[in-house]
Amino acid sequence: MAPLDMKPNELESYWLPFTPNRAFKQRPRLFAGAKDMHFLTPDGRKVIDGSSGLFCVNAGHTRDPIVKAIQEAAATLDFAPPFQYGHPQLFKLSSQLALMAPGDLDHVLYANSGSEAVDTALKVALAYHRSRGDGSRTRFIGRERGYHGVGFGGISVGGMVANRKMFGNMLAGVDHLPTTYNRAEQAFSSGEPEWGAHLADDLERLVGLHDASTIAAVIVEPVAGSTGCLPPPKGYLKRLREITEKHGILLIFDEVITGFGRLGHGFVSERYGIVPDMITFAKGVTNGAVPMSGVMVRSGIYDAHMDGPQHVIELFHGYTYSGHPLAVAAGLATLELYKNEGLFERALAISGGATIRVSIVTRQ
Numbered sequence: 180m181a182p183l184d185m186k187p188n189e190l191e192s193y194w195l196p197f198t199p200n201r202a203f204k205q206r207p208r209l210f211a212g213a214k215d216m217h218f219l220t221p222d223g224r225k226v227i228d229g230s231s232g233l234f235c236v237n238a239g240h241t242r243d244p245i246v247k248a249i250q251e252a253a254a255t256l257d258f259a260p261p262f263q264y265g266h267p268q269l270f271k272l273s274s275q276l277a278l279m280a281p282g283d284l285d286h287v288l289y290a291n292s293g294s295e296a297v298d299t300a301l302k303v304a305l306a307y308h309r310s311r312g313d314g315s316r317t318r319f320i321g322r323e324r325g326y327h328g329v330g331f332g333g334i335s336v337g338g339m340v341a342n343r344k345m346f347g348n349m350l351a352g353v354d355h356l357p358t359t360y361n362r363a364e365q366a367f368s369s370g371e372p373e374w375g376a377h378l379a380d381d382l383e384r385l386v387g388l389h390d391a392s393t394i395a396a397v398i399v400e401p402v403a404g405s406t407g408c409l410p411p412p413k414g415y416l417k418r419l420r421e422i423t424e425k426h427g428i429l430l431i432f433d434e435v436i437t438g439f440g441r442l443g444h445g446f447v448s449e450r451y452g453i454v455p456d457m458i459t460f461a462k463g464v465t466n467g468a469v470p471m472s473g474v475m476v477r478s479g480i481y482d483a484h485m486d487g488p489q490h491v492i493e494l495f496h497g498y499t500y501s502g503h504p505l506a507v508a509a510g511l512a513t514l515e516l517y518k519n520e521g522l523f524e525r526a527l528a529i530s531g532g533a534t535i536r537v538s539i540v541t542r543q
């Protein structure tokens with residue numbers, strides 16, 4: 180059929196992600212606009228956006244400074260090749276993210292989705308070990324119930340059965356820590372449960388089984404988001420950091436949801452006083468307005484790649500749209516807006532708690 184013969188707004192052609200398509204197409208749910216905390220339906224009804232889009236519109240919809248920044252970028256520099264070239268705003272955003280990240284996580288690689296960020300982090304882990312002559316470290320450890328997107332890397336280290344069962348063997352050699360969720364032990368917990376720090380010790384069991392010399396990295400969501408919002412048991416993340424450090428295993432925190440103020444900090448690692456080796460981020464970095472994601476990387480990991488001949492590409496990895504000018508413009512405007520409106524501090528104050536108060540003091 181010639182394109183002009185197509186019915187306008189034909190429902191059939193679109194295969195909706197993570198959606199029962201036939202049920203949807205019988206009763207489509209459409210949004211035609213959005214402002215602040217509401218979506219607008221095509222017939223003009225307002226619907227409260229109680230989950231900030233998909234945990235990404237942290238400051239509300241169609242915020243003027245972000246809209247303006249994207250419009251200006253589209254009219255000024257619509258695209259700049261990310262391989263062998265850069266653009267000034269990209270360096271500015273990177274420095275700001277480096278300042279926001281804990282410890283010496285002060286280098287950033289960009290991608291476009293959380294899934295790509297996770298794959299990027301896993302690849303950097305392999306490349307790091309190999310660049311240090313430790314190339315037998317190829318195994319990844321994820322966690323049951325974990326969600327790290329839908330790339331082959333992400334579903335391999337992830338622990339959601341429905342996302343994995345269709346897709347065969349995935350990455351070889353991956354193993355999983357037990358979930359930290361235990362209803363019998365943690366019922367009626369408020370915030371971080373008292374029970375469960377010992378579950379991190381299971382990493383010692385996996386080290387005993389596989390040997391540390393085969394393990395590249397452990398990846399977890401510091402606060403899990405996709406199988407329920409599950410704060411870590413008290414002391415769990417610290418224990419995981421100690422064990423990974425002891426065995427030379429990299430620790431990756433997947434902060435695709437938890438970054439950019441959702442838990443009152445730039446990155447939630449700060450809340451728990453832990454410096455992981457890499458942090459993946461996405462979503463709130465642009466307030467959901469333009470796709471952007473990335474990986475914050477510790478200096479030592481970056482430096483390990485920087486000792487070959489200077490004219491040689493250090494890492495054979497990147498995406499056509501890494502650091503896209505529209506996303507960068509949205510990112511800079513978003514960080515500015517978060518700061519001007521004190522949104523991280525506001526989230527801290529709303530969630531309360533001792534750790535939180537200490538953090539506010541440190542920030543001032």
Ligand SMILES: Cc1ncc(COP(=O)(O)O)c(C=O)c1O
Pocket residue numbers: 291292293294295297326327328329400404405433434435436461
């Ligand atoms: C922790 C975590 N990692 C990765 C992803 C995947 O992100 P995306 O859907 O942008 O690929 C998500 C998405 O919700 C997530 O919550």
